[in-house]
Amino acid sequence: DSGVTQTPKHLITATGQRVTLRCSPRSGDLSVYWYQQSLDQGLQFLIQYYNGEERAKGNILERFSAQQFPDLHSELNLSSLELGDSALYFCASSGPGTSGRHEQFFGPGTRLTVL
Amino acid sequence: AQSVTQLGSHVSVSEGALVLLRCNYSSSVPPYLFWYVQYPNQGLQLLLKYTTGATLVKGINGFEAEFKKSETSFHLTKPSAHMSDAAEYFCAVSINAGGTSYGKLTFGQGTILTVHP
Numbered sequence: 001d002s003g004v005t006q007t008p009k010h011l012i013t014a015t016g017q018r019v020t021l022r023c024s025p026r027s028g029d030l031s032v033y034w035y036q037q038s039l040d041q042g043l044q045f046l047i048q049y050y051n052g053e054e055r056a057k058g059n060i061l062e063r064f065s066a067q068q069f070p071d072l073h074s075e076l077n078l079s080s081l082e083l084g085d086s087a088l089y090f091c092a093s094s095g096p097g098t099s100g101r102h103e104q105f106f107g108p109g110t111r112l113t114v115l
Numbered sequence: 116a117q118s119v120t121q122l123g124s125h126v127s128v129s130e131g132a133l134v135l136l137r138c139n140y141s142s143s144v145p146p147y148l149f150w151y152v153q154y155p156n157q158g159l160q161l162l163l164k165y166t167t168g169a170t171l172v173k174g175i176n177g178f179e180a181e182f183k184k185s186e187t188s189f190h191l192t193k194p195s196a197h198m199s200d201a202a203e204y205f206c207a208v209s210i211n212a213g214g215t216s217y218g219k220l221t222f223g224q225g226t227i228l229t230v231h232p
Contacts, residue, residue: 042222048219
C-alpha cells in the first residue's frame, strides 16, 4: 500500500458525459501528479500540482482539468468524454517528507470506460 | 525534453535465469532514473532509483540497475528470476524542476516479463 488513495476504482460512463476522479496523497506529500495509461499512448504525464498551485502541464486535453484543494486532495475532471478517453488514470504524490528526492508514490488507479 | 526507450516490449526467461531489461534515456541535463513494476490490475511500485552518487543501485526483490552515463543506459537486472517477477516493468526519467517542485516522470513503453517454470 503506497498510501495514495484514488476513488472510484472503476467508472463506466457514456460519450459526452463528465466525470470526476479523486486522489488523496500520502500524508505530508505536497505534490500531486496525474498520469494516463492507455494501450496506444502508454503512460503519459497529464498535470502536476504543488500545495494547491499548478506546476507543470503535460499532454492534457482542454476538455480535462484538475485542481488541488487546501486539504491537498486533488480532483481530475474529464468532460465531453470520447471513446478514446477510456484508460487507467493514476495519481501519484511526492513531497519534502519523502526519503528520496523525486520519488513518486502511485495510487491504485481509476479505470475509466467510456461506452 | 527527456525521453526513454525500453528495448523489447516482451522478455521471456526461465525460472532461475538472469533477467535483463534494457532502458536507454535521453536528457539534456543530469537525469534521475527509476524502474517501476506494475502487476496486473495494480498501480506502479518503485523498484529502485538513481539520483546521484553510486551508479550501481540496488532495489527491492533482488533487482539492481547500473547508471552508465557514457551509454545513456539504465538497464535492470536480477541474477535469478522467480515466478513472482512476472509483471510489466517501466523505466522512467525525471529532471530537477527546481525548488520545491519535483519533476514529472517520463516513462518508457514498458516491458512485459514472462517467467517460465
